[in-house]
Amino acid sequence: MKIVVIGGTGLIGSKTVAILRQGGHEVVAASPNSGVNTITGEGLKEALAGAQVVIDLANSPSFEDKAVLEFFETSGRNLLAAEAAAGVRHHVALSIVGTDRSDNGYFRAKVAQEKLIVASGIPYTIIRSTQFMEFLGGIAASSADGNLVRLSPGLFQPIASDDVAASVADVALAAPRNGIVEIAGPERAPFNEIVARYLKALGDPREVVRDPEARYFGGRVEEKSLVPLGEARLGRIGLDEWLRRSQAKA
Numbered sequence: 419m420k421i422v423v424i425g426g427t428g429l430i431g432s433k434t435v436a437i438l439r440q441g442g443h444e445v446v447a448a449s450p451n452s453g454v455n456t457i458t459g460e461g462l463k464e465a466l467a468g469a470q471v472v473i474d475l476a477n478s479p480s481f482e483d484k485a486v487l488e489f490f491e492t493s494g495r496n497l498l499a500a501e502a503a504a505g506v507r508h509h510v511a512l513s514i515v516g517t518d519r520s521d522n523g524y525f526r527a528k529v530a531q532e533k534l535i536v537a538s539g540i541p542y543t544i545i546r547s548t549q550f551m552e553f554l555g556g557i558a559a560s561s562a563d564g565n566l567v568r569l570s571p572g573l574f575q576p577i578a579s580d581d582v583a584a585s586v587a588d589v590a591l592a593a594p595r596n597g598i599v600e601i602a603g604p605e606r607a608p609f610n611e612i613v614a615r616y617l618k619a620l621g622d623p624r625e626v627v628r629d630p631e632a633r634y635f636g637g638r639v640e641e642k643s644l645v646p647l648g649e650a651r652l653g654r655i656g657l658d659e660w661l662r663r664s665q666a667k668a
């Protein structure tokens with residue numbers, strides 16, 4: 419089966435491409451570096467010719483509110499139009515758990531991406547994932563105020579990118595759900611506690627402060643804003659195991 423992975427050179431994209439190739443599929447790892455650009459449309463028609471499945475794992479180069487909305491809207495429109503012309507039979511995209519329950523600019527952009535997919539008429543599966551463990555450093559940096567890291571005690575359930583890629587590959591090989599599936603890490607705990615464990619394991623001296631008013635990329639975080647409310651497929655790699663693996667790699 420020919421599968422095109424848009425953003426196939428990214429964190430989740432490169433791992434998903436490797437899993438699918440191991441399964442014997444013909445996989446195109448598409449990205450601007452390989453001449454496929456969903457914003458300009460460059461190379462899309464050629465990459466999609468004969469593809470049955472497209473997995474959209476592209477990410478915006480800028481997380482600024484307006485730029486990220488423009489990215490996901492333009493990219494989504496161009497990609498879905500090219501897929502319709504090529505007769506693609508399953509569109510898979512990676513979104514975020516709680517994207518419709520928080521009010522930050524990045525989440526709004528992902529909601530816009532999801533709406534385009536639902537309206538496209540192409541059979542689809544949207545995977546909503548919790549935050550990647552690889553993103554914990556970025557979260558700490560965005561919440562830092564000097565030596566203090568202010569974080570909400572809202573529940574948090576990060577997932578390792580290896581577990582995300584495994585789920586994305588499984589979903590891509592299954593029949594379209596025409597709906598949403600949710601995935602999350604195996605442990606759920608307050609946001610401030612997980613980031614504190616992460617910084618401590620790294621020997622990072624910054625202190626994490628529990629702050630119910632702290633915002634997540636500008637959005638309010640209630641107790642269950644960022645965790646699945648219903649059934650979710652859980653990853654196997656817990657935070658301690660992920661820390662061990664990342665430190666061994668480093």
Ligand SMILES: NC(=O)c1ccc[n+]([C@@H]2O[C@H](COP(=O)([O-])OP(=O)(O)OC[C@H]3O[C@@H](n4cnc5c(N)ncnc54)[C@H](OP(=O)(O)O)[C@@H]3O)[C@@H](O)[C@H]2O)c1
Pocket residue numbers: 424425426427428429430431448449450451452454455456457458474475476477478479493512513514515528546547548549550553
């Ligand atoms: N971070 C999280 O915690 C989280 C949680 C849930 C869902 N997600 C979603 O997961 C997805 C993948 O994230 P990631 O962290 O794996 O992304 P990433 O590592 O930043 O990779 C982004 C990929 O997008 C490609 N790309 C950028 N502009 C493009 C364009 N105009 N056309 C085609 N491809 C383009 C990049 O290609 P180049 O290498 O050529 O630049 C790269 O392959 C995103 O949609 C994100 O919203 C993230």
